[in-house]
Amino acid sequence: MLKDRYGNPASTKSEAAMAKYNEALDLIRLYRGDPIAALDDAIAADPDFGGAWAARAGLLVQQTDKAYADEAAKSIRAGAEANLNDRERLHLRAAQDWAEGRYSDGTMRLARIAQEHPRDVLALQYAHVGCFFLGMQSELRDWPLQALRAFKSGEDGYSYIQGMAAFGLEECGDYARADIYGRQAVATNPRDGWAVHAVAHVNEMRGDLEAGIPWLADNAQHWAPESGFAYHNWWHLGLLYLDQGDTAKVLKLFDEKVRPDPNAQVVLEWIDASAMLWRLHLEGVDVGPRFEQLATCWQRAGEDAFYAFNDLHAIMAFLGAGRATDAERTLKAMRRAAADGGDNAYMTRKVGLPLAEAFIAFEAGRYDECVEKIMSTRGIAQRFGGSHAQRDILTLTALHAALRGGLASTAEAIAAERLAHKPQSPWAGRLARQARELSAKQRAA
Incomplete structure (x- = not known):
């Protein structure tokens, strides 16, 4: 039996299949190229290579897109009939957990694989992604830190685990160590988009444009080419330019880098x-026709109610495009999902639904209701996934609702919080001034 690039036994005797599988592992950890094609090549070389089927299923179920459900099910069925060692069998069970809506069970199963087999970087990476989707912030940090024990600095896999640890450290507020781990990982491999992304998060959370803009712009020639994750790092650069107040630059980045093909069918890209x-x-x-183009794409997933985080972003697009009927359709689908079983039902019930109702209230001018629903949910919003940077849209929406609704004290409170967290941020400063001006205007009335 052969071993993969990290030394884990694999259920194939085919050197050709193993070479393609190792190529897929490299593409997956770098978020580059087409790892499904590499796994398909491995399977073509050995159709009974159960580990390749399990990896394929795991990758597909974590796209949070119902469109991949049939292909994921095909991989799970084929994997169950193929050769599997005990570790690979657990991988396949984790993929099945995800496919059946048990995201937490699947993520914990992957974590246990990584703990028992600390050189299984794929299990760690899939568990890490699961933590992100479930808002498991401590585990996002701790599971990569656990795995580092099995690798020496400079060894294949070490820097990628550092990059994962960096993101977890950032999400837990340890910005200094996150910056160190992320920069070390990128120094080892500048193409590591996830590690680049971890440092980008540090700069975003600090509101540090002086460090953040050049970090992304100057390194782009390494991480951007052939990266399936590049749109998200470009999105981070766009946030920094928006903080700076350069909306023309933001729109240019949107058109050229974040959403260069307005018809692209990638849900994770739609979210950004x-x-x-x-x-x-x-x-x-004024964003021109961009909302309408995006809403047209979201239509195919608007009633999937597959993952509450996605549903909220579909509602943003529908509201921005003036498609209130489509937003209500998604809201109804979310209400149905909330009554079902599985992890998404819980996420929808506790977080997704009140936030969807809040955004709909914002667009309808019911600003008091918007503020109330967001502020009562924001403290547990990590339970439906995303990063602090992504969920910042909740705070921003509540603050703008308070400003528009004349809730001066609330606006000042939220603005003061933001400025305390991001004292260097021009955007935080602008919003704080708007809140103070609203208060002054009301006092003078």
């Missing part, structure tokens, strides 16, 4: 596009 356009919408920026 919705989030960026909604931020511009809050600032009163």
Whole structure:
């Protein structure tokens, strides 16, 4: 039996299949190229290579897109009939957990694989992604830190685990160590988009444009080419330019880097596009036909109710495009999902639904209701996934609702919080001034 690039036994005797599988592992950890094609090549070389089927299923189920359900099910069935060692069998069970809506069970199963087999970087990476989707912030940090024990600095896999640890450290507020781990990982491999992204998060959370803009712009020639994750790092650069107040630059990045193909069918890309356009919408920026183009794409998933985080971003796009009927359709689908079983039902019930109702209230001018629903949910919003940077859209929407609704004290409170967290941020400063001006105006009335 052969071993993969990290030394884990694999259920194949085919050197050709193993070479393609190792190529897929490299593409997966770098978020580059087409790892499904590499796994398909491994399977073509050995159709009974159960580990390749399990890896394929795991990758597909974590796209949070119902469109991949049939292909994921095909991989799970084929994997169950193929050769599997005990570790690979657990991988396949984790993929099945995810496919059946048990995201937490699948993520914990992957974590246990990584703990028992600390050189299984794929299990760690899939568990890490699961933590992100479930808002498991401590585990996002701790599971990569656990795995580092099995690798020496400079060894294949070490820097990628550092990059994962960096993101977890950032999400837990340990910005200094996150910056160190992330920069070390990128120094080892500048193409590591996830590690680049971890440092980008540090700069975003600090509101540090002086460090953040050149970090992304100057390194782009390494991480951007052939990266399936590049749109998200470009999104982070767009956030920094939006903080700076350069909305023309933000729109240029949106058109050229975040959403270069307005018809692209990638849900994770739609999420970033919705989030960026909604931020511009809050600032009163005319985004032209972009919302409408995006809403047209979201239509195919608007009633999937597959993952509450996605549903909220679909609603942003529909509202921005003036498609209130489509937003209500998604809201109804979310209400149905909330009554079902599985982890998404819980996420929808506790977080997704009140936030969806809040955004709909914002667009309808019911600003008091918007503020109330967001502020009562914001403290547990990590339970439906995303990063602090992504969920910042909740705070921004509540603050703008308070400003528009004349809730001066609430606006000042939220603005003061933001400025305390990001004292260097020009955007935080602008919003704080708006809140103070609203208060002064009301006092003078």
